[in-house]
Amino acid sequence: MNTWYHISVWLHIIGVSFWIGGMLFLPMVLLPSIKNHPDRRNLLMATGLKFRFAGYIALALLLVTGILNMYLRGIDVSWKFLVISRYGKLVITKIVLFLLILAVSLVHDVQARKRLQSEEEKMRFKIIARWSGRILLLISLTMAFIGVVLSRGA
Ligand code: HEM
Numbered sequence: 001m002n003t004w005y006h007i008s009v010w011l012h013i014i015g016v017s018f019w020i021g022g023m024l025f026l027p028m029v030l031l032p033s034i035k036n037h038p039d040r041r042n043l044l045m046a047t048g049l050k051f052r053f054a055g056y057i058a059l060a061l062l063l064v065t066g067i068l069n070m071y072l073r074g075i076d077v078s079w080k081f082l083v084i085s086r087y088g089k090l091v092i093t094k095i096v097l098f099l100l101i102l103a104v105s106l107v108h109d110v111q112a113r114k115r116l117q118s119e120e121e122k123m124r125f126k127i128i129a130r131w132s133g134r135i136l137l138l139i140s141l142t143m144a145f146i147g148v149v150l151s152r153g154a
Pocket of ligand 1: 062
């Protein structure tokens with residue numbers, strides 16, 4: 001296996017570390033730390049916006065290196081191979097889950113852009129933000145497991 005393949009998997013793992021690491025950092029470190037901070041809401045919005053931008057770059061990196069991983073490993077990326085082989089079916093599963101991540105992230109972002117007036121609206125956004133975060137984390141952890149199976153010979 002050539003050096004470019006190793007570099008691609010390395011970049012893939014860096015992307016995963018940032019994406020999953022960021023999603024664990026927000027609820028486990030940031031939220032508890034600013035719980036009683038007077039400017040909690042603005043801090044959360046500012047951090048969320050920064051992570052959103054960097055997160056989309058990480059997701060783009062994962063998509064590009066995910067495809068490169070297969071190409072540089074000499075995997076036959078034909079449709080026939082993808083739908084017949086176990087490796088291929090796992091990759092298709094990853095791509096479907098990846099599209100789900102994009103969809104859930106977009107729902108979260110559209111809600112975050114809204115000017116929230118009433119307490120009811122703010123509570124509703126809080127619930128959407130909390131659950132979309134949990135769903136994104138669960139999908140990403142599943143993709144990481146599938147990735148480990150792929151790398152170690154599906
Ligand atoms: C949030 C998104 C993603 C996560 C968390 C993720 C996670 C991982 C992990 C942890 C590995 C194992 C690396 C190793 O131990 O060597 C991996 C490998 C892999 N991933 Fe992803 N991945 C993501 C997105 C994608 C996408 C979108 C694709 C396809 C286009 C993809 C294709 C692959 C492939 C083909 C491998 C195996 C590389 C090999 O054959 O050695 N990944 N992924």
